[in-house]
Amino acid sequence: GAGVSQSPSNKVTEKGKDVELRCDPISGHTALYWYRQSLGQGLEFLIYFQGNSAPDKSGLPSDRFSAERTGGSVSTLTIQRTQQEDSAVYLCASSVDRGNTGELFFGEGSRLTVL
Amino acid sequence: AQSVAQPEDQVNVAEGNPLTVKCTYSVSGNPYLFWYVQYPNRGLQFLLKYITGDNLVKGSYGFEAEFNKSQTSFHLKKPSALVSDSALYFCAVRDMGRRALTFGSGTRLQVQP
Numbered sequence: 001g002a003g004v005s006q007s008p009s010n011k012v013t014e015k016g017k018d019v020e021l022r023c024d025p026i027s028g029h030t031a032l033y034w035y036r037q038s039l040g041q042g043l044e045f046l047i048y049f050q051g052n053s054a055p056d057k058s059g060l061p062s063d064r065f066s067a068e069r070t071g072g073s074v075s076t077l078t079i080q081r082t083q084q085e086d087s088a089v090y091l092c093a094s095s096v097d098r099g100n101t102g103e104l105f106f107g108e109g110s111r112l113t114v115l
Numbered sequence: 116a117q118s119v120a121q122p123e124d125q126v127n128v129a130e131g132n133p134l135t136v137k138c139t140y141s142v143s144g145n146p147y148l149f150w151y152v153q154y155p156n157r158g159l160q161f162l163l164k165y166i167t168g169d170n171l172v173k174g175s176y177g178f179e180a181e182f183n184k185s186q187t188s189f190h191l192k193k194p195s196a197l198v199s200d201s202a203l204y205f206c207a208v209r210d211m212g213r214r215a216l217t218f219g220s221g222t223r224l225q226v227q228p
Contacts, residue, residue, distance in 0.1 A: 004158070033215060042121075042220035043159075043205065056214060091158065101147055101166045104216060106158040 002026070004107035006092050012113045013082055021077045021110045025094030032075050033095075033104060034067055038088040046090075049075065082114045117142040119208050121219035128196045129227050136191040136222045138206030148189040149207040149216065150180055159205065165189060176200070196226045 005024040013019050025032050034046040045059035049069045060066070064082075069075040079086055089111050093104035118141045128134045140146055150162040163174025170182045180191045189206060203223050207216040 031214070035218070043207075043218035045215045045217065048215045050214060059215065093159075101164070103149060103161040103164055104151075104159075105161070106151075108156075108158040 004092055004094055004105055006090075006107035006110050008110055009108065010111045010113075012115065014115050015084060016081055018078065018080045019082055019112060021079075021090050021092075021112070023075045023077070023092030023094075023107060025073065025075070025092070026105055027073075029094035029096055029105070030072070031095045031102070032069055033093045034075070034077050035091045035093065036088045037091055037109070043091065046077070079112075082112075084114050087112055087114045117146075117208050117210050117217045119206050119217055119219035121204075121206055121222045123222050124220075125223045125225060127225045127227065130198050131195050134193050134196045134200070134224065134226070136204050136206075136224060138189045138191065138219060139187050140189060140206070140208040141187065142208055142210040144210050144212070146189075147209045148180075148182060149209075150174065150178070150189075150191050151205045151207060151218075152176075153203040153205065153221075155202070162191070162204075196224075198226050198228050200224060201226045 007022045030051045032049040035043040047067045048056040064080045067077045089109040091109045093106045095102040095104045120139045148165040151159040153159045163172050165172045165182045173179045178193050203221045205221050206219040209216050
């Protein structure tokens with residue numbers, strides 16, 4: 001498709017279970033970002049991938065969170081042993097990343113609810 | 116460290132009136148500044164950006180923003196608001212060395228008919 005695609009759009013899980021969220025970036029975009037948007041809060045940076053460089057993981061809130069990007073395209077965000085405070089909308093974005101000046105294109109997000 | 120402040124949680128304006136959504140930032144070095152809009156149940160959409168050059172930047176849907184280096188501000192403006200402009204607006208900043216955008220907490224714009 002033409003835009004950033006995320007799946008699932010909604011996920012309800014029980015506390016303690018693991019979840020995987022998927023992001024398909026725009027074709028040709030070398031940079032991929034994950035952000036988290038909690039109710040009434042701004043966007044919290046989680047992780048950033050750029051080409052073959054080591055990812056910037058500085059925003060991951062705990063070691064229960066991890067992400068990978070296979071083949072420089074699709075990315076998966078994994079949350080292990082989910083907690084109720086993990087409930088949020090997880091947003092993926094991609095960009096051409098022209099030396100930091102490129103705008104980000106966002107997907108519509110994956111809404112995670114941890115019961 | 117880089118940061119963004121949006122001091123207003125909500126801005127209310129009557130249709131046809133000018134609107135301003137405020138944003139101030141803090142970065143080391145020169146900033147790259149962005150505005151995004153989020154309509155209900157939708158992803159964020161890019162509105163405009165300031166990288167260098169003219170301090171007044173024009174973007175989508177008739178919006179513009181003015182970069183003020185001395186006040187470290189990047190306020191979003193529109194001369195005449197539409198009801199369809201009602202949405203959540205985010206300011207974001209990136210410094211030259213850091214790749215990830217830092218977003219503000221968002222300002223909800225409500226345009227009344």
